[in-house]
Amino acid sequence: MTFDVRWPIGLLFLAIGVLVAGAGLFGAQPAGPNIDLGWGGAMIVFGTVMVALAALARRARERRE
Amino acid sequence: MHMGAVDWGILALYLAFVLVIGVLAARRTKSGTDFFLAGRSIPAWVCGLAFISANLGAQEVIGMGASGAKYGIATAHFYWVGAIPAMVFVGVFMMPFYYGSKARSAPEYLRMRFDEKTRTLNALTFALMTIISSGVSMYAMAKLIQTLHVFDVPFERLGLPQAWIFHLAILTSAAVVLVYIYMGGLRGAIYNEVLQFFLIVAGFAPLVWLGLRQVGGWHGLQTTLGPSYTQAWAGMAHASTNRLGVDWFGLVMGLGFVLSFGYWCTDFLIVQRAMAADSMTSARRTPLIAAGVKMFFPFLVILPGLIALALTAAPDRPGAHAPASAGAVATIAQHEPGVIPIKMDSSTGKPMLDAKGHPQLDYDLATPNLLLRYFPTGMLGVGLTALLASFMSGMAGNVTAFNTVWTYDIYQAHIRPEASDAHYLMVGRLATAIGILLSVASAYLASQFNNIMDLIQLIMAFVNAPVFATFLLGMFWKRTTGHGAFVGLATGTIVAALHHGLTLPVDALVGAKGGWIMVMHSYPSEMAQNFWTAIWAWSACFVVTIAVSLVTKPHDEAQLAGLVYSLTPKIGGDKGPWYGNPVILGAIVLAVTVALNLIFR
Numbered sequence: 160m161t162f163d164v165r166w167p168i169g170l171l172f173l174a175i176g177v178l179v180a181g182a183g184l185f186g187a188q189p190a191g192p193n194i195d196l197g198w199g200g201a202m203i204v205f206g207t208v209m210v211a212l213a214a215l216a217r218r219a220r221e222r223r224e
Numbered sequence: 225m226h227m228g229a230v231d232w233g234i235l236a237l238y239l240a241f242v243l244v245i246g247v248l249a250a251r252r253t254k255s256g257t258d259f260f261l262a263g264r265s266i267p268a269w270v271c272g273l274a275f276i277s278a279n280l281g282a283q284e285v286i287g288m289g290a291s292g293a294k295y296g297i298a299t300a301h302f303y304w305v306g307a308i309p310a311m312v313f314v315g316v317f318m319m320p321f322y323y324g325s326k327a328r329s330a331p332e333y334l335r336m337r338f339d340e341k342t343r344t345l346n347a348l349t350f351a352l353m354t355i356i357s358s359g360v361s362m363y364a365m366a367k368l369i370q371t372l373h374v375f376d377v378p379f380e381r382l383g384l385p386q387a388w389i390f391h392l393a394i395l396t397s398a399a400v401v402l403v404y405i406y407m408g409g410l411r412g413a414i415y416n417e418v419l420q421f422f423l424i425v426a427g428f429a430p431l432v433w434l435g436l437r438q439v440g441g442w443h444g445l446q447t448t449l450g451p452s453y454t455q456a457w458a459g460m461a462h463a464s465t466n467r468l469g470v471d472w473f474g475l476v477m478g479l480g481f482v483l484s485f486g487y488w489c490t491d492f493l494i495v496q497r498a499m500a501a502d503s504m505t506s507a508r509r510t511p512l513i514a515a516g517v518k519m520f521f522p523f524l525v526i527l528p529g530l531i532a533l534a535l536t537a538a539p540d541r542p543g544a545h546a547p548a549s550a551g552a553v554a555t556i557a558q559h560e561p562g563v564i565p566i567k568m569d570s571s572t573g574k575p576m577l578d579a580k581g582h583p584q585l586d587y588d589l590a591t592p593n594l595l596l597r598y599f600p601t602g603m604l605g606v607g608l609t610a611l612l613a614s615f616m617s618g619m620a621g622n623v624t625a626f627n628t629v630w631t632y633d634i635y636q637a638h639i640r641p642e643a644s645d646a647h648y649l650m651v652g653r654l655a656t657a658i659g660i661l662l663s664v665a666s667a668y669l670a671s672q673f674n675n676i677m678d679l680i681q682l683i684m685a686f687v688n689a690p691v692f693a694t695f696l697l698g699m700f701w702k703r704t705t706g707h708g709a710f711v712g713l714a715t716g717t718i719v720a721a722l723h724h725g726l727t728l729p730v731d732a733l734v735g736a737k738g739g740w741i742m743v744m745h746s747y748p749s750e751m752a753q754n755f756w757t758a759i760w761a762w763s764a765c766f767v768v769t770i771a772v773s774l775v776t777k778p779h780d781e782a783q784l785a786g787l788v789y790s791l792t793p794k795i796g797g798d799k800g801p802w803y804g805n806p807v808i809l810g811a812i813v814l815a816v817t818v819a820l821n822l823i824f825r
Contacts, residue, residue, distance in 0.1 A: 164245075172422070175605075186600070187600075195602040197430075
């Protein structure tokens with residue numbers, strides 16, 4: 160059994176990204192750029208990439224076995 | 225700014241994931257090798273990022289922001305001079321012996337290369353240092369959380385006294401770190417450090433972006449603060465013409481050579497992360513990958529300090545010229561509160577004054593206050609989680625290094641030499657719990673003394689500076705003997721203490737700052753004194769080790785294979801692409817570092 164640290168990193172960033180982007184969409188924001196929405200979105204993208212990489216690595220490992 | 229429900233949610237999610245990683249790592253922790261060395265199975269990129277995080281404690285995130293506000297971009301010397309070259313050196317030249325010798329700790333390498341007494345001396349001073357620094361890290365975190373008042377509202381609602389915020393912060397972080405290291409050992413620590421690394425970047429990068437927008441970008445900072453804050457090498461010819469109060473020789477030799485190599489190349493807290501790598505090539509790449517990322521950290525942790533200072537000196541007027549002296553900035557801050565507050569004396573409630581009678585700025589709050597001021601709910605949770613992550617990773621690094629050194633270099637070496645692997649695993653888990661208890665104790669001890677930070681600096685200079693000469697001679701000069709190493713190391717530490725006792729920075733009082741024997745020489749700044757203490761300690765250890773080695777019986781060369789450069793076969797052609805070759809990676813990292821120095825000269 161192997162454990163890929165990209166799973167928890169990706170999932171945590173996805174979850175936090177959704178919370179932060181949600182705060183940007185529905186919460187009160189100060190004047191200027193909507194940093195919650197922008198950075199929350201960036202965290203969702205990063206989380207997705209991490210999860211995708213971990214999933215690809217698992218599939219490649221299963222194919223080898 | 226107070227925390228909203230979203231911020232609490234983010235913090236809770238982080239804590240939950242940290243514990244889950246501990247549980248997952250525990251499922252693979254069955255032997256001593258698993259617990260203390262993560263089974264030597266971790267890929268290079270994971271080790272590399274953990275290598276950065278383990279060092280990224282409170283002192284770094286808060287301290288580098290504070291130094292940025294105090295000294296300006298010259299603080300980047302702590303990275304571009306005081307870290308990157310040493311990280312490249314340990315990866316290219318020293319890792320073959322650390323990893324190749326199969327030593328389980330840095331002190332154990334000293335036992336294999338020299339003898340038991342050298343190892344024990346190093347193990348004892350190192351164990352003491354880890355406990356104190358993890359305690360101080362914990363204290364700094366709890367103090368900061370209290371000062372920021374972010375938890376005041378929930379505590380009021382629950383009817384708890386505000387003083388409990390401090391206790392709760394210490395006990396919670398200690399308990400969380402205890403759980404994930406007790407269960408998952410080094411593997412739990414390393415996986416969490418990687419997570420913490422990404423969180424720290426996610427929390428601070430947008431802060432820098434928002435801050436730079438406020439001050440009109442880098443050019444805005446340059447016009448507001450002037451060249452003494454925005455040029456790293458300006459005025460380095462003399463100690464009196466730059467903010468650090470150090471000349472270039474003291475900087476390059478003291479920080480760039482002795483202190484930096486002493487820390488990055490011998491400190492087990494750091495080296496342990498590379499020892500966990502899955503192969504020799506991965507172990508050598510670990511510090512190089514770390515260096516490649518670390519050289520950009522000044523933009524993440526030092527810039528917030530500069531931005532906070534600019535916003536304090538010229539609030540709401542981006543691009544305006546700020547007064548050149550820190551004292552004058554503090555006078556502005558008194559009338560028009562900016563991001564960095566005036567430092568208050570907690571006993572009298574009045575501003576603390578410097579030698580010239582100006583109020584002093586509380587630089588330690590530069591980065592945290594910037595975060596509170598510019599992050600809305602949502603990002604605030606991410607930023608505070610990043611702060612908490614940095615405190616935990618720094619503490620966990622110390623704890624994993626402590627439990628390994630205690631178990632292998634003290635317990636197995638002197639108390640019970642021949643027990644089963646399961647027994648040492650149990651001792652390691654106990655040592656984790658005891659190490660954390662001692663850290664908590666030293667955190668409370670730190671709250672009793674206001675100059676504990678000075679003592680930490682001192683212990684580091686006494687312990688890390690001389691030991692680099694021991695490792696250097698041990699790895700690269702086969703004639704070095706055990707007696708030579710031991711006497712040299714002890715002399716180096718004594719010389720460090722003597723130098724500290726005989727010198728004093730100007731404007732400092734005799735005592736913890738030096739001069740406790742008599743004042744023979746005074747330095748223009750505390751930093752200069754610290755660098756020169758290190759230079760003296762290293763030189764003494766180097767010279768005495770060589771002298772004693774020459775008059776004592778040499779070691780049998782056959783036993784030194786794999787431990788000394790000239791007696792170890794060259795590592796044959798690395799398989800894989802050219803960009804994975806440690807030497808080429810190291811050269812690239814150094815070239816980019818030189819370029820950064822030139823850009824910000």
